[in-house]
Amino acid sequence: MNSAFALRSALLSAAIVGLAACGKKEEPAKVEAPAPAVQAPAPVADDLQPKVEEMMLASFKANGIASLDRQKQDAVQKACSSPTQPDAETMKRLEAAEMATIQWPSDGNYTGGDWKEGQKIAASGRGLTWTDKTPDNNGGGCYNCHAMDPNEVSEGTIGVSLEGYAKLRGTSEEVIKYTWGKLWNAKAYNACSDMPRNGYGGILTEAQIRHVMAYLFDPQSPVNQ
Amino acid sequence: MRKQLIAAAIGAGVALASPAVFAQQDLNFDEYRAMLEDGNPAELYEMEGEELWKTARGPKNATLEQCDLGLGPGVVQGAAAQLPRYFADADKVQDLETRLMYCMEKQQGIDPAEIVNGKFLQGERRQMAALVAYVVGQSKGEKIAVDLSHPKMKEMYALGEQAFYYRTGAMDFACSSCHSQDGKRIRATQLPNITKPEGAAAGWGSWPAYRVSNSQFWTMQHRLWDCFRQQRTAEPIFASDVTIALSVFMAGKGNGAEAQWPGVKR
Numbered sequence: 001m002n003s004a005f006a007l008r009s010a011l012l013s014a015a016i017v018g019l020a021a022c023g024k025k026e027e028p029a030k031v032e033a034p035a036p037a038v039q040a041p042a043p044v045a046d047d048l049q050p051k052v053e054e055m056m057l058a059s060f061k062a063n064g065i066a067s068l069d070r071q072k073q074d075a076v077q078k079a080c081s082s083p084t085q086p087d088a089e090t091m092k093r094l095e096a097a098e099m100a101t102i103q104w105p106s107d108g109n110y111t112g113g114d115w116k117e118g119q120k121i122a123a124s125g126r127g128l129t130w131t132d133k134t135p136d137n138n139g140g141g142c143y144n145c146h147a148m149d150p151n152e153v154s155e156g157t158i159g160v161s162l163e164g165y166a167k168l169r170g171t172s173e174e175v176i177k178y179t180w181g182k183l184w185n186a187k188a189y190n191a192c193s194d195m196p197r198n199g200y201g202g203i204l205t206e207a208q209i210r211h212v213m214a215y216l217f218d219p220q221s222p223v224n225q
Numbered sequence: 226m227r228k229q230l231i232a233a234a235i236g237a238g239v240a241l242a243s244p245a246v247f248a249q250q251d252l253n254f255d256e257y258r259a260m261l262e263d264g265n266p267a268e269l270y271e272m273e274g275e276e277l278w279k280t281a282r283g284p285k286n287a288t289l290e291q292c293d294l295g296l297g298p299g300v301v302q303g304a305a306a307q308l309p310r311y312f313a314d315a316d317k318v319q320d321l322e323t324r325l326m327y328c329m330e331k332q333q334g335i336d337p338a339e340i341v342n343g344k345f346l347q348g349e350r351r352q353m354a355a356l357v358a359y360v361v362g363q364s365k366g367e368k369i370a371v372d373l374s375h376p377k378m379k380e381m382y383a384l385g386e387q388a389f390y391y392r393t394g395a396m397d398f399a400c401s402s403c404h405s406q407d408g409k410r411i412r413a414t415q416l417p418n419i420t421k422p423e424g425a426a427a428g429w430g431s432w433p434a435y436r437v438s439n440s441q442f443w444t445m446q447h448r449l450w451d452c453f454r455q456q457r458t459a460e461p462i463f464a465s466d467v468t469i470a471l472s473v474f475m476a477g478k479g480n481g482a483e484a485q486w487p488g489v490k491r
Contacts, residue, residue, distance in 0.1 A: 049387075052384060052387040052391065055384060055388065055467055055470065056391055056393065056467065059462055059468070060458060060459040060461055060462060061462055062460070063459060063460040066458065066459045070395060070458050070459050071393055072393070076392075077392040077393055078392075080392055080397075081387075081390045081399060082390050083390060083401070129454045130454060131454070143412060155410075156409070156410050156411045158409050158410075187397070196396040196397055197397065201395055201396065203396065
């Protein structure tokens with residue numbers, strides 16, 4: 001319990017640090033990448049790794065917006081591709097780099113969206129498959145993983161419940177900034193999170209994230225009833 | 226009997242198509258499944274597949290009756306439960322679909338490219354799905370018994386395990402994002418924990434399956450293709466190594482459990 005609380009506070013201060021560093025972008029550059037870098041604690045022989053990478057490319061073909069670029073891993077994806085997550089130091093290094101990618105709202109408007117729009121975005125799991133025509137106007141798929149509106153029965157359980165989000169956690173600046181950051185890039189707070197990087201990954205636009213924020217924070221939103 | 230089954234299937238499809246009903250039905254799916262047990266519409270595909278197996282087709286105008294699914298030419302009984310396996314004649318690890326494709330080429334002269342480059346539910350891939358239904362139907366109630374001792378099987382298993390955890394694509398998902406914890410759901414849909422033998426067996430052993438939501442019969446290749454779609458990767462190539470590797474991983478982990486082929490699914 002205590003450690004969970006400590007972790008949360010650490011996350012929140014990290015969010016604020018991230019905010020302060022916003023725009024300068026020097027943060028990830030300063031973090032030196034140690035040579036032995038990410039050791040995959042995989043149960044399999046090391047010589048299999050190149051074969052896996054080759055297979056993950058050769059077994060696929062581009063289709064529509066789903067190009068072969070999708071088969072290549074970035075640092076976070078690579079480090080988080082085994083049953084055990086990397087050591088604490090690697091996690092921290094990865095999180096710092098992800099934190100630097102978060103775009104905070106230029107006008108300081110975090111929650112002024114329309115919660116009704118946010119509801120639609122949260123409910124829609126559409127977008128970014130090879131059958132989707134454009135990469136715009138995607139859903140956030142939040143309900144695939146989270147409970148949000150207590151009256152919605154068909155909610156996933158991969159993520160924590162977000163029912164009563166603002167009622168339970170309040171609307172302090174810290175909570176609001178942390179939530180924005182989490183929606184923009186969930187990996188900034190937990191490098192191996194199962195949650196997609198909505199803003200960084202181009203899944204949702206800034207305006208859409210603001211609508212989802214309103215869905216979480218607006219007192220009129222069903223989430224807070 | 227045929228007509229009745231089709232009507233039941235269509236009725237079920239319609240009832241489940243409305244989103245509101247859908248969620249409720251899904252939560253009670255076990256009941257629903259029990260209801261269908263006496264008349265799994267997949268039986269239609271089994272019958273069709275049996276006919277196809279015995280029908281002379283292709284440029285060589287031959288049947289598949291000499292196809293060796295691993296237990297000797299023409300032996301269908303129990304064969305699906307032991308697939309995927311290493312086949313010396315092809316010098317490859319093959320799953321049921323890849324093996325059928327091999328037999329169709331060697332015996333009937335049907336070009337595998339027609340299947341690999343085709344579309345699910347159409348043309349030779351559709352024929353293949355019926356054949357799959359027939360073959361797994363002859364392993365009903367059998368225990369999954371995949372022989373992992375050959376070095377190529379061992380390697381495929383290891384590759385499959387790595388692929389299972391391989392995060393990639395627009396949403397950073399791996400199979401493990403959705404299938405590595407007990408009792409989780411996406412919306413109202415239960416997700417098997419494939420990292421455990423019971424979950425692997427539940428996942429591997431219940432496909433191919435008849436899907437009532439769209440009245441379609443889906444093979445495991447089709448199932449994996451759709452999971453990759455949801456995972457937001459590029460499109461997996463039919464019968465490619467990744468599909469075989471994941472199949473060996475799931476089947477191997479599920480070894481010893483009874484398969485439910487062919488399944489009935491939402």
